[in-house]
Amino acid sequence: MLELISPTTQLHRAWLDAHAEWGAGAHEDGFGLTPADDADSPAGFAAWVGRLVDESAQTTYRWIVDDQRVLGGIALRHHLDEYAQWAGHIGFGIRPTARGRGLAGWALGRMLDRASQLGMDRVLLVCAVDNVASARTILSLGGVFEGVWDTDLGPAQRYWITLTEPSN
Template identity: 65%
Template structure:
């Protein structure tokens, strides 16, 4: 049975295995990777995990992401990641409030739908009533996942990474 867990330095080897399976490029949605993140060394990985898990506000640094990151883990293997962006800012308006990715060898098992459903519960707990979720226009699997989880297609949008399908998910108490 999969679990959603917070990013943890203890999972370096398992995360790195998943990262290597994806190969180079910007495509690991849900992990919060930035071009400046150096995740190939234990120290760089630890710094990245620290950024993902620190909280903004009075108890944490002002530059912390307002985002909840979770890894999808089963049998000690990192199978994917999912992120819930808390803000309604410009970034969320093009990237969406939820981002997710499943490593290639774990696709087709319903993991993304399962994880998305769990993160909708977290969004409700934050008091959110509507979320924007986007995927690349050619990503049929993600579009189906979003639709299965209640996403209603709103149209095609343009981002710096190309055209995206835009969905709204309405949450009820």
């Protein structure tokens, strides 16, 4: 059964399986993983999950799980700070073998609901110019293209999704 759950140490081995598909590095969008995190060791994994829980007032992290298998991650940043200006309010990633099944759109729809519950009027989403699948997912949920911005990682497309109609 497909679920969107809070990060948990109980899925360490399942998360490592997903991480292995991406290869070495901290590039899984939506997981809040940084180069300083040691997700391999049980103690490091617990510290990383603990940090994600500690950050829950600023960022909602969720894992996309099916039958105890980690399929992806998604993060909702609650404020448009400097980092969110660069990375967007919402970032998501799906493990390579789970792509093409609509999981990103499913999870993004639920995070848009969460953003609305938090009182957010609109959210920014950013993806690499060559990431056609992410752009298609964003557009399918109401994303409006703002433009292309140059970043340290290369050109990125910016999209806005309006969650509520502006009041007059």
